[in-house]
Amino acid sequence: MKSVLVTGAGGFIGLNVVKEYSKYGWHVIALVHNNVPDELSSLEHVEIVKGDVTNEDFMSGYRDSVDIVCHVAGLAKDIGSYEKFAKLNYEPVKYLSKLPREKFVYVSTSDVYGIKDFENATEDSPLCEFPKNPYPHFKIKSEKWLCENCSKYVIIRPAAVWGEGDKTLENRFREFLEVSPYIIHFGKWKGQNRWPLANVKNVAKTIVSVSMFNDFDNSAITIIDSQKTTIDEYYRQIGKKYFPHKVYKTITLPFWIGKFLGFISTSLSNMLNRKDPLFDPTFYAVHHVSSNLDFSSEKMEKAIHMLDEKLVTK
Numbered sequence: 001m002k003s004v005l006v007t008g009a010g011g012f013i014g015l016n017v018v019k020e021y022s023k024y025g026w027h028v029i030a031l032v033h034n035n036v037p038d039e040l041s042s043l044e045h046v047e048i049v050k051g052d053v054t055n056e057d058f059m060s061g062y063r064d065s066v067d068i069v070c071h072v073a074g075l076a077k078d079i080g081s082y083e084k085f086a087k088l089n090y091e092p093v094k095y096l097s098k099l100p101r102e103k104f105v106y107v108s109t110s111d112v113y114g115i116k117d118f119e120n121a122t123e124d125s126p127l128c129e130f131p132k133n134p135y136p137h138f139k140i141k142s143e144k145w146l147c148e149n150c151s152k153y154v155i156i157r158p159a160a161v162w163g164e165g166d167k168t169l170e171n172r173f174r175e176f177l178e179v180s181p182y183i184i185h186f187g188k189w190k191g192q193n194r195w196p197l198a199n200v201k202n203v204a205k206t207i208v209s210v211s212m213f214n215d216f217d218n219s220a221i222t223i224i225d226s227q228k229t230t231i232d233e234y235y236r237q238i239g240k241k242y243f244p245h246k247v248y249k250t251i252t253l254p255f256w257i258g259k260f261l262g263f264i265s266t267s268l269s270n271m272l273n274r275k276d277p278l279f280d281p282t283f284y285a286v287h288h289v290s291s292n293l294d295f296s297s298e299k300m301e302k303a304i305h306m307l308d309e310k311l312v313t314k
Contacts, residue, residue: 001045003027004211005066005099007053007092008073010035012166013107013158013203017072020204022046024212024311029066033073053092062099068211069100072107076168078133078284079269079277085134093142094149103152103217105207108143110159110196110222110295111136115287117193122296123157123220133284143220154210155220158203159196159295160288166200173238176280182251183235186258186281186290191232191250193292198223206300209307216303226297231289258286 004021008014009030015037021028028046036048051058053073062069075088097104113121114128114136131137146153162169177183185191203223210216229237232250239248262283269278281289 001025001027002068002211003029003066004068004070005029005031005062006070006072007031007096008033008071009040009048010037011072012163012168013161013200014072015040015165016163016200016204017070017207018046019043020201020208021070021211024208026208026211029062031073053096054087056092056095059092059095059099064099064101066100067102068105069096070105070107070207070211071096074107075135076109077135077276078282078288079266079274080134081270082134082137085138089135089138090142090145093145097146097150097153103154103211104146104150105154105156105211106142106146107156107158107203107207108139108220109136110157110198110224110293112140112143112157113295115284115291115293117292118294119292120294120296121222123222123299132287135284147218152217154216154218156203156207156210156223157220158223159198159293161198161200161203161223163200170238172280173235174242177235177239177243177246177248181249183232183239183248185232185250185252186286187252187255189231189290189292190252191235192230193290194294195229195231195234195289196293196295197225197227197229197234199225202300202304205307206303209303212310213303213306215306216299221299221303222295222297223300224295224297226301228294255286255290258290259283262286 004026006018009018010032018028018030022043030048112127127140262281265279266283
């Protein structure tokens with residue numbers, strides 16, 4: 001039985017990753033920072049450990065004791081200080097990547113390509129030179145560190161992760177639609193730009209696949225659903241789910257208005273040292289919802305197909 005250490009196992013993505021490893025008979029060491037989800041406690045072959053990835057001495061205790069380290073934990077926000085993101089999203093990569101006997105699987109983000117209009121972009125697309133937010137800044141920095149210092153790794157770049165149990169992305173849209181009578185878009189796309197959804201099951205399957213097969217070693221995989229969804233369609237899906245009797249009209253405003261509102265939200269939120277934005281959209285979020293983020297899913301589909309074939313022949 002192979003072993004894997006999964007950081008951030010108590011979170012939305014981490015829990016689904018642990019479930020997928022468990023399905024294939026791995027011994028999973030599930031690192032949880034605070035709360036332990038009930039579902040995690042009921043899984044077979046799972047050893048739950050409470051700890052902090054920023055504690056290098058604690059994490060070093062797992063050196064050469066696991067085959068794979070899957071590093072999911074991190075701060076995924078569009079507000080916050082560079083110091084906080086460096087501590088949580090960059091520094092741990094340096095010592096966590098030295099722990100596994102076989103390879104290091106790192107969960108990054110599709111934001112490393114930049115937030116601008118794309119059309120079927122691939123993993124070979126250049127990374128953003130000047131990120132607008134500390135989140136992608138330190139994900140890019142971590143990726144570059146791995147390329148230069150880690151002997152065997154795989155980088156996973158999920159887009160906007162969604163699925164059963166999501167309490168972040170979906171809730172953010174729900175909270176806006178609860179108080180607004182309008183669906184508001186900014187800029188030239190008028191809501192018809194692709195919203196890059198990545199089902200959490202696709203994220204988990206890809207991670208387990210790259211752990212089992214060596215075809216993707218020392219490369220990156222973008223995780224995005226093959227089915228394309230516009231941002232307007234996504235708003236309406238959330239509205240229909242939570243407010244089925246509410247009818248939403250659509251408004252399209254100039255992009256500069258969104259940037260202005262976003263700048264105020266981000267500045268005030270950072271000034272007040274808030275955990276979550278004061279209001280939406282933030283400066284980073286308005287770029288997200290107003291850009292055509294269209295990436296190829298070909299490499300992800302190959303990885304998942306290999307895993308599914310493995311399950312059939314098991």
